[in-house]
Amino acid sequence: MEKEQRNNSPQEIFEALSKAKSPICCVSARPDYDGFCSALVMNEFMANEFGVDLRVVYYNSIADSFKLVIDKFTDLSQIEESVDVGSIDFSKYDLMLYTDTSDKGFIADPKIENFEIPKDLVSINIDHHAGQNDYFADYNYVEKASSTCVLLYDLFKKQGYEITPTMASLLVLGILDDSLIFQVEEVRTKDLTAVAELIDLIPARDLFDFVYELTYNQTKIEFLYSKLALKNAILDEENECVYSFITQKEMEEVGISLADKPSISPVELLRKVAVTDYAFLLKQSEDDPRAYSLSLRSHDPDFDVSVIAREFGGGGHKMAAGGMIYDVGSPQEAIGRVISKVNELNLR
Numbered sequence: 477m478e479k480e481q482r483n484n485s486p487q488e489i490f491e492a493l494s495k496a497k498s499p500i501c502c503v504s505a506r507p508d509y510d511g512f513c514s515a516l517v518m519n520e521f522m523a524n525e526f527g528v529d530l531r532v533v534y535y536n537s538i539a540d541s542f543k544l545v546i547d548k549f550t551d552l553s554q555i556e557e558s559v560d561v562g563s564i565d566f567s568k569y570d571l572m573l574y575t576d577t578s579d580k581g582f583i584a585d586p587k588i589e590n591f592e593i594p595k596d597l598v599s600i601n602i603d604h605h606a607g608q609n610d611y612f613a614d615y616n617y618v619e620k621a622s623s624t625c626v627l628l629y630d631l632f633k634k635q636g637y638e639i640t641p642t643m644a645s646l647l648v649l650g651i652l653d654d655s656l657i658f659q660v661e662e663v664r665t666k667d668l669t670a671v672a673e674l675i676d677l678i679p680a681r682d683l684f685d686f687v688y689e690l691t692y693n694q695t696k697i698e699f700l701y702s703k704l705a706l707k708n709a710i711l712d713e714e715n716e717c718v719y720s721f722i723t724q725k726e727m728e729e730v731g732i733s734l735a736d737k738p739s740i741s742p743v744e745l746l747r748k749v750a751v752t753d754y755a756f757l758l759k760q761s762e763d764d765p766r767a768y769s770l771s772l773r774s775h776d777p778d779f780d781v782s783v784i785a786r787e788f789g790g791g792g793h794k795m796a797a798g799g800m801i802y803d804v805g806s807p808q809e810a811i812g813r814v815i816s817k818v819n820e821l822n823l824r
């Protein structure tokens with residue numbers, strides 16, 4: 477039988493939290509500020525309000541870029557890194573808390589297929605991925621919003637709980653990062669109000685400090701990828717697109733490899749060009765010089781690039797998708813294949 481998709485009241489959520497004596501939270505496998513910060517906020521909240529220690533674990537190691545920022549105002553080591561979540565003895569716990577996690581198995585990557593929350597464990601699911609989240613827990617609070625941190629802020633406020641300066645810093649980081657600093661379509665008045673009110677709780681900091689931490693942290697690898705992507709970029713006005721390519725030789729020359737994954741794809745630089753419908757970037761494969769990975773971005777919210785990606789054995793979202801192109805003699809040949817496929821598909 478389909479589970480009823482209904483939210484619990486804030487009161488019910490906090491009542492369930494208050495009863496926990498040994499709670500655990502497995503951070504969402506997607507490594508971002510909203511995931512880490514929402515878990516850390518709940519850790520501080522549980523200690524302050526209920527005097528309970530929330531064990532927070534993450535399946536992987538945490539990238540230094542997060543540590544540099546978060547360690548300035550709280551101790552990121554409250555999250556245990558590289559924990560094999562599949563082998564946790566859940567019988568030691570009485571509550572499983574999920575924040576920012578759309579699927580109950582998404583506590584490792586790839587997700588744990590058919591993960592079942594142990595029967596004796598009360599589960600709580602607080603998340604903003606409405607539409608993807610199927611209300612998998614005993615207690616659910618799922619609402620379409622720009623971030624889980626803004627939902628937590630809302631919950632604390634509704635129930636009149638105190639927000640400490642550390643919690644405020646974490647919530648602001650989560651809200652700003654997940655909303656791309658108020659640039660995603662889910663942004664509403666409450667995001668701006670939350671950040672305005674939270675900043676006032678941290679006397680020594682202003683909004684610029686947070687924006688600085690989130691935007692002035694480009695790694696050397698991201699810089700080198702951007703440099704290569706822009707060097708070969710072409711604005712094709714006739715076909716209303718912008719594209720670029722990166723070869724293995726070029727990567728070797730600057731000292732990077734495909735294993736150095738930038739947290740922001742360099743194709744993001746290309747998608748912003750006006751009067752285009754879409755952008756794409758080709759990267760030559762390491763083991764097959766005749767193969768290229770294809771990253772697609774849409775410039776126009778109504779132009780669906782996932783349709784193009786599917787033609788190249790991939791998929792994705794309407795505005796961001798990807799695939800692979802095989803058996804081409806040059807980047808130019810691969811570019812030609814993409815553009816003629818788009819024209820054939822008649823997506824405009």
Ligand SMILES: [Mn+2]
Binds near residue numbers: 510576624654
């Ligand atoms: Mn999120």
